[in-house]
Amino acid sequence: MKVGYYPGCTLNSTAEEYNISARKVCASLGIELVEISDWTCCGASAAHAASHLMAVALPLKNLLAYQKLGPDTLVLPCAACYSRFKAAAYLYPAHEEEMEEIFREKYDQALEIRSLLNFLTGEELLRSIKERVKEPLTYLRVVAYYGCLLTRPPRITGEEQYEYPTFMEELIGELGAEPLDWSYKTECCGMSFSLSAPELVIKLCGDILRNAKDVGANVIAVACPLCQANLDTRQREVEKRYQVNLDLPILYFTQLIGLALGMTPAELGLRKHLVPLRV
């Protein structure tokens, strides 16, 4: 199976391990990821606050490149990029003329844009993952953290379960781990405020991490590099601020799949995390 793949800036830098594990897992499932060599930034987290046109144009530039490339499904590992791509596709008809003026070409709107999580939890792939599980993650009690952008707003994502999605839990269950119910799966972690307003991020991550701990999780699964970064890198500060002991490794769901499929922590870039997964 061939699909388009847009890693986005963070997967080439701070979230390299997401990229690595995603590619490894896809490869082992027989999925070929087709990536354009010089994709550009989609503007996630800033462009929409600066200019409508930029917010549409930045992802569109990449969409235009993909539509020439072939595979009619484009998967995005980063939830923020996914959200911008979806929004651009949604807003495109309203800005069609302007976009033509900018790019001198038309977007045929035929691409199917999916998040990597949503893609891998499709019925067929989920089954094939299940079949390949070698080392069930029975030692893990996992809360699935979707964050804000993977399912919201439903108008743009087309997601039906936008308030209380469960597809990540399904995957976690198939991997042999125990998915736990909790109240914070779509709460905001502070997103790009990690750098510009860290106090906010600490508060928001504090709420999320503490609820995860309270329901008895020993791992949080994520599908977004921003979420991972905030929950992982700010965890020490949260512990200090709230006088709690959290010690909650934040793993990309692809890393969880990789582990269950028998890959080693090193292969999956687990060492890059500040809060280590101790097995």
Next chain:
Amino acid sequence: MNFSGYGTVRNFSEMKGTELKESSEKTGAVLVVGGGIAGMQASLDLADSGFKVYLAEKSPFIGGKMTQLDKTFPTNDCATCILTPRMVDVAENKNIELLVYSEVEEIKGYGGNFDVKIRQKATYVDWSKCTGCEECVSKCPAKIDDEFNQGLGRTKAISLPFPQAVPKKVTIKREFCHFFLKGKCRVCEKVCQLGAIDFDDQDQIIERKVGAIILAPGYEVYDAHHSPEFGFGRYPNVVTSLQFERLLSAAGPTGGHVQRPSDSQKPKRIAFLQCVGSRDQDHGYCSSVCCMYATKEAILAKEHDPDVDVDIYIMDMRAFGKGYDDYYNRAVEEYGIRYIRCRPSAIKEIPQSKNLLIKYQEGREGLRTEEYDLAILSVGLGPGSSSLSLSQKLDLQLNEYGFYQSDPFQPLLSDKPGVYVCGVFTEPKDIPESVIQASGCAALAAGLLAEARGSLVLEKTYPPEKDVSAEEPRIGVFVCHCGSNIAGVVDVNQVAEYARSLPGVAYVETDLFTCAQDTVLEMREKIKEHNLNRIVVSACTPLTHAPLFQETMQEAGLNPYLFEMANIRNQCSWVHAREPEKATEKAKELVRMSVARAAHLEPLTKFPMPLNHDALVVGGGISGMTASLALADQGFEVYLVEREGRLGGIANRLHYVFENQDPGELVTSLARKVEEHPRIHLYLHTELKKFSGFVGNFRSILSRRTDDGAGEEIEVEHGAIIVATGGQEYLGPDYGYSRDVRILTQLELEEKIASNGSVLQGIKDVVMIQCVGSRTKVRPYCSRICCGEAVKNALRLKEINPEARIFVLYKDIRTYGFMEKYYTEAREKGVIFVRYDDEHLPEVIVAGGRFGPKSGSNEHQRETEKQAAPHTQDMAFSVGQPEPTGHSTAATMQGRGETSASEQYWDSLTVRFYEPILDEMLELHPDLLVLSTGVVPSEGYEELSRLLKAPITQDGFFLEAHVKLRPVDVAFEGIFLCGLSHYPKYIHESIAQAQAAAGRAATILSKKFLEVGGAIAEVDSEKCVACLTCVRVCPYYVPIINVEGVAQIDPAACQGCGICTAECPVRAISLRHYLDEQIIPKVESLLAGVV
């Protein structure tokens, strides 16, 4: 006597787009679809006025949603208490054929003649054999979630829906039954000693001919799973309001102990979340009842445990019904319930305690988090699950929300002639409104089928009654095993043996099931064979079973009052199961008591009393005219009395409603119909002067002002009277009204818009103030119509000038039901709504000074208002006010805090008010200030109340006999009420209520005779000393002191409560069937051991 109730009468009903086939004979039967409170009411009214009724109910029991409620607002009447007798009435009524577990399959034909096919689903139990003993239920191994208890309890695959279910028969749910699923079990079949289980039962198709159809299929509550942010279905302590009703109910899964599901602990902090599944983008309407039911549930929670804290998260408190604001105020002041004006975004759960966290913000306060033990979602009322398929069968169009929205001027008619609609099916509404609509439907159907009245009803005849007065008591005692229900605990044979020893007992037998069909048949023979003249059935409860045995007695020629039951099941074997010996002793005692009373019973007859079949209607507004037409169409003569020289009342001043119809045209067409109707006798310039008599036979004297100024008196006799005296606009001096030509009431504005809207084109700024003269200390009630009126007029102004800035200052916006759509539309068009409360009342500054609401004065209205009115006539209306010097209005609105004192605008109109969201004072200089003034009762209501002995509320509106179930009856039998005289209401509501009043009146007027007598009070005129005690204590105003100077009780009006008998100081009154000599022996026999 001009008798017109029965027989062939010309029918004047004018149907919408009349398709009625002229020649064909109409069928005197009606199909009612839906057995909720609405469907039951319609059925009873029709059956009581000469029509055959087929009541099709989807579920295996009647009563609808009300069966699941605990208490009902605003009286906190126990729902079961008021509903159960109604359900029994329906089941017993010989002219109602109950088709439960049935749905309409097909409808063919047209108004007057329909052929309907109804599918009655298989119950797998032969109901003619089942006695509802529930032996099978206790043994059935298939446990399932209890739907009736909203999944909070468990029941079995074979079950009785709930203990008081009518009919009291069990049903097998095929989808859960082990036998149907796995082919094994049949336990119930083995257990049932009556052989009632029938696994081969099939759906039946039942075909009936009817003349009219009434649709009352009700609603479903919103499925809270669709609002996942609140965690319903995931957090055990988040429940719906309907589940909470079950938790409150003493008959519910927790026995009335309010417990939270996670740990069965008593909750200490409870939150209600309002508008769940209402008033949002997917549900653009308001569910109308949830503000009130949440308040009710909160009060009940407080009554269960005064220490519990209750917070209600709400947007607007919609307490728009009669007595509702009072109820709300009590909730706040007496019960300390906190209303928080915020819609929480989500509920979060604390994992360890399963407590719930809710974040909210109120006013300018920052965000706060509150922790609760229990959260209740006030789910909205959505369309019924089968509304769609039902309406498709009839080719009816549902509105965007899935309800059947009718024409506001014909609220009970569907688009299909002969098909009527009522209850929540047409719009969310509460119980009284549903009952009103149902009675109205009954009146309209009766109008359509007037010529066929009485053609299909059964009048059961019995063999002549044996005269037993001279005989010694020969009592037959039937002791029931009730399967093992009684015999399992009580030694039935011992009881029977004992009964034989009692004086007067001539025959005793024991039966496996006394109520089983064949046993009942045999009872008839036994009565004859042993020449029995009194019957005692020693079995279960008379509340459900007495009618069955009494009918049997009548068939055997015995008077039904010679009957007594000893309740040795519900009050003995079931409740003393662990003490079988004592239970047997008690059973004997109960039988002894019953036998003792039976020996003293006497036959009672109901005798026919002739009655007058004409009606008097007082008040010729929309309500009075509608009621008159509905009665006249049914063939009754009507005397319509109107004080003024013109029909139409307040509606003469209304010019449009939301849906764009013209009330003026409605008035004109109604007036024309009234004037042309051969059965309506119209008296203009006329008032009621004297009134006397009793239900069925009233005598009134009317006084008419004649042209020559003299006046004449007219005497009329009538069987019923309808009060439709309406109301009027409140015109107090509030907010500078009458001080400035720019200050108008909504009605005045409406007149202006209607007469020449274009003069308003230049209007830039308009302020409307709500609740003027309503919801104040003096008039604490909500006038109900003014929120809608303001929205309606604001939309009109926006049409005339889209640029106009309109501010509506309100306490709560009460655009309930589908009206919410227009509130949304007004906002979409830019109308700005600003909330105020009693601490921050708006202030108006005009030349004459500063004005607020004048709610301190104590007069009911009058003094000020009439004098205030004249200025409206000579008001020179000027467009484009002089801009006030200094700030422009826009400038004042923009920058923050520019709220300079404004005495300088002495020549301008200034409204100063507090804006609570941004927490600042705002000041406007509007071109128009419109006061949303309320409704007050018509002049002379007090005199009329005295004349009719019809009580009024503190606010001056006529009081109904029972707020929930008799909303158009007056406690004094034979008097009915409707329209504004009952309470402020919109035109469509007045029309429905007027039709209901006509329907209720027709249940009396259509009778050939009034059946009077039975268990009612009687005065011994020899003993009476005319002390007036009975006159004072009777809750129904029945006793009077007659010309002979002694008390007289009208047998047709007496309700048989016996209150007067117990109060009469000289024991001159006795209640038949409960005579002292019948009750005292019963008491004495228990204790003495012998009679």
Next chain:
Amino acid sequence: MLAQEIKKDIGENIYKCYQCIKCTSGCPTVYAMDLSINQIMRALQLGKDDLALKSKTIWLCTSCWTCATRCPQGIDITSVMDFLRMRAAKMEIRDQQAATIAGFNQIFLDSVRSHGRIFELGMIIKLKMMTRKIFQDLGLGLRMILKGKIPFAPQRVGHMREVRSMFRRIREIEGRKV
């Protein structure tokens, strides 16, 4: 009036807001804001545009879509916030925190403009310089660099010309509109 422009530009009718406060009660960052979300809506309804534009609120919005998803009136508040930020970006921002966030957005876009992709280290340094709080997050930054999370050199896209021309044309179109 901004309300009218919002309607025209992004099709949102803020007058529909009936002050139910659902947006505010679910906003993750509202506790740090000076005006709550519903107050922003009220300010716009009353034409108090400056109040909205000068608020810290619009900068503290993380664009999490909670409010927009749950607003019973279906108002896309998140997009309204975007709109307000675009307008306010041209004004002086007094609040330090708001200014930092606004600055970050600018630095972010600059990074895209010059590299085609973002360059975290460069951004961090610029941001710290701007806010003069160089040492605040140093510990964390160091740990991340040690973990190999933050690369030292920017990634670059092959055809930067296209990127630049895209930015130019966008500016042209936007210039025409004003």
Next chain:
Amino acid sequence: MNQITEDFEPQIVAFCCRYCAYAAADLAGSSRIQYPPNVKIVLLPCSGKVDELYLLKAFEAEADGVYVAGCLEGTCHFLTGNLRAKKRVQYVKSLLDEVGIGGERLEMYNLSSAEGQRFAEIAREMTERIRALGPSPLNQRKSKEGAIK
């Protein structure tokens, strides 16, 4: 004396209105809520039908305890019957006090028809109360039996 109270099974008469109290008793039955068998019900159309005479007659006939049960206040099927009954019960209580039988042997209760549980509670409550009070002074039969034992 002690012995008397232990073996003593009081006879209690309950005057119940048809619409609420009697229906509640029925419901207690359908719900199988157990209570002591000492209470015997006399059905009346309305608690307002309860006559002072009935109450006194019951005591005269050697009842040890009597109570009247009607609808909840404000929800009487006949509007005001239960309020009338309440007054009468109050009055008879004072009479009983005066003649030395003791007003606490008579009580007025209000409950709704959905309160089967409450009905059972009342029956228990009254039985306990009267058991503790011992036989009515008018109750020749029981006192004698007690004396014999």
